[in-house]
Amino acid sequence: MIYDVIIVGSGSVGAAAGCYATINNLNVLMIDAHHPPHNQGSHHGKTRLIRYAYAEGDRYVPLLQRSKVLWEALEKTSATTLFRRSGVLSIAPIDSPLIPKLVDSAKTWSIDVETLTASDIMQRWETFVIPQEYHGVLDKDAGYLYSEKAVEQWIRLAQEQGCAQLFNCPVESISHYDDLYRVTTADGDYTARKIIITAGSWAKKLLPDLPISPVRKVMAWFQSDGRFSHHTHFPAFTAQLTDGSQYYGFPAEEDQLKVARYDGGQPLNDATECLPFGQYPTDGRECFTFLKQFLPGQSACLFGQACSHDNSPDGDFIIDYLDEDKTGLVISGLSGHGFKCAPALGEIASQFAMGNEIETIISPFRLTRFDKS
Ligand SMILES: Cc1cc2nc3c(=O)[nH]c(=O)nc-3n(C[C@H](O)[C@H](O)[C@H](O)COP(=O)(O)OP(=O)(O)OC[C@H]3O[C@@H](n4cnc5c(N)ncnc54)[C@H](O)[C@@H]3O)c2cc1C
The missing domain is CATH 3.30.9.10 (D-Amino Acid Oxidase, subunit A, domain 2)
Structure with missing residues (x-):
C-alpha cells in the first residue's frame, strides 16, 4: 500500500496536519513514538498562551490570524472548549x-x-x-489554549475520518527512492508519495543536519x-x-x-x-x-x-522542503512558541501534501536564512 502522505510525529503540528489532510480526502498514515496527547514531547502541561500582537515579527501574523479561525472551527467541530479569552x-x-x-x-x-x-x-x-x-x-482577544485536549480532538477527528494511525511506534529511519518515501519503524516499513516530519524536539534524530x-x-x-x-x-x-x-x-x-x-x-x-x-x-x-x-x-x-x-538558532520556526522535488516537508524549531500556530502549520502541511502552493507563506521560515553569505 502506498499512502499519499506519512506524518512522522503526530503531536501538536502533526496531529493538526493529519486531521486536515484526511478531511481533504488524502490517504494518510499518522505515526508517533507515543500515543498523542502524551507527556513525552512539547504539548503537555494543560495550557499554552495565544497572543496576537507579536514582537517576534510580522511574518507570524498571517499564521496567527489563520490559527485563530482554525481554533474557533476546531472548538465548534469537536464541541470542546479549547480556548479561554482571558487577555x-x-x-x-x-x-x-x-x-x-x-x-x-x-x-x-x-x-x-x-x-x-x-x-x-x-x-x-x-x-x-x-x-x-x-x-x-x-x-x-488573546488568552490560552488547552493543548492536550486540542491534540486529542485532532487525533480523534482524523481517526473518525478514516486516517490510519500507528502509535507507540517510533520511526527509526527515512529513505527516499524512486519518487517515494520509505519509513522504517519497529513495526515494519511504510511507503508514501510524500512525507511530513513534525517530530518536535526529536526531528534531529531523523534529520541530523537540522539546526535545532x-x-x-x-x-x-x-x-x-x-x-x-x-x-x-x-x-x-x-x-x-x-x-x-x-x-x-x-x-x-x-x-x-x-x-x-x-x-x-x-x-x-x-x-x-x-x-x-x-x-x-x-x-x-x-x-x-x-x-x-x-x-x-x-x-x-x-x-x-x-x-x-x-x-532553532534564531528562535524562529523552521519550515522547509526535504528534497529538490519538494515531496518532503519538515516543520520544527518552533522554539517554545509554536503551539498557538499549530492549526495554521498543520494546514500548511496538508496543503503541501495536496500539492498546493505554500512557497509564499513558508519563505521566511526556510533553512536558507542560515546560509553564510
Ligand atoms: C513548557 C512549554 C511551554 C510552552 N508554552 C507555549 C505557549 O505558551 N504558547 C505557544 O504557542 N507555545 C508554547 N510552547 C511551545 C509549543 O508547545 C511547541 O512549539 C509545540 O507543542 C511543538 O509542536 P510539535 O508538533 O513540533 O512537537 P510535539 O507536540 O512534541 O510533537 C512531536 C511529536 O513527534 C513524536 N516523535 C518524535 N520523534 C519521533 C519518531 N522518531 N517517530 C515517531 N514519532 C516521533 C513525539 O512523540 C511527539 O508526539 C511551549 C512549550 C513548552 C515545552
Whole structure:
C-alpha cells in the first residue's frame, strides 16, 4: 500500500496536519513514538498562551490570524472548549523594546490592545505589584489554549475520518527512492508519495543536519485562590525582568496558578535526558524571584512538569522542503512558541501534501536564512 502522505510525529503540528489532510480526502498514515496527547514531547502541561500582537515579527501574523479561525472551527467541530479569552498582559521595563514592539505590531495589524502604566496595572488587578519603571500592554482577544485536549480532538477527528494511525511506534529511519518515501519503524516499513516530519524536539534524530537544540523546560503550579482565577478576570501574562529573565503564567484553575520561566533550561541530547520535574534543584524555585516581586500572594509550589523546547538558532520556526522535488516537508524549531500556530502549520502541511502552493507563506521560515553569505 502506498499512502499519499506519512506524518512522522503526530503531536501538536502533526496531529493538526493529519486531521486536515484526511478531511481533504488524502490517504494518510499518522505515526508517533507515543500515543498523542502524551507527556513525552512539547504539548503537555494543560495550557499554552495565544497572543496576537507579536514582537517576534510580522511574518507570524498571517499564521496567527489563520490559527485563530482554525481554533474557533476546531472548538465548534469537536464541541470542546479549547480556548479561554482571558487577555494576555505583557509587562516589561520601560527601557525594554518589548512593549513598543507589541504596540507597533498591534497598530500594523489592527489588533485590539491597551497600554498600561504600572499604576494602571495595579489598579486593575490588585494582586500584581509592579515597580514604577515597568509598563505593560493588554492583548484583549488573546488568552490560552488547552493543548492536550486540542491534540486529542485532532487525533480523534482524523481517526473518525478514516486516517490510519500507528502509535507507540517510533520511526527509526527515512529513505527516499524512486519518487517515494520509505519509513522504517519497529513495526515494519511504510511507503508514501510524500512525507511530513513534525517530530518536535526529536526531528534531529531523523534529520541530523537540522539546526535545532532541544532544551528541557519546566512549568510549576502554585497554591492560589479566587483572586487569581479567570472567573475574576485575572489575565494570562508574560513578564520580562530588568535582568533579562522572562516569565509567563495563566489564570488559576482549581486554585492552582501555573507559572514558568521562558528563558534558560537544560540542553538535551536525547528524550531520556528530559528528567521529571524536581530532578534539578532549580525546578521548584526558578519562578520565586518573579513571584515574590510581582505576585507576592503566591506561596507553595504544588507540583510541576518537564517538557522540551526545540530551539532553532534564531528562535524562529523552521519550515522547509526535504528534497529538490519538494515531496518532503519538515516543520520544527518552533522554539517554545509554536503551539498557538499549530492549526495554521498543520494546514500548511496538508496543503503541501495536496500539492498546493505554500512557497509564499513558508519563505521566511526556510533553512536558507542560515546560509553564510
Ligand atoms: C513548557 C512549554 C511551554 C510552552 N508554552 C507555549 C505557549 O505558551 N504558547 C505557544 O504557542 N507555545 C508554547 N510552547 C511551545 C509549543 O508547545 C511547541 O512549539 C509545540 O507543542 C511543538 O509542536 P510539535 O508538533 O513540533 O512537537 P510535539 O507536540 O512534541 O510533537 C512531536 C511529536 O513527534 C513524536 N516523535 C518524535 N520523534 C519521533 C519518531 N522518531 N517517530 C515517531 N514519532 C516521533 C513525539 O512523540 C511527539 O508526539 C511551549 C512549550 C513548552 C515545552
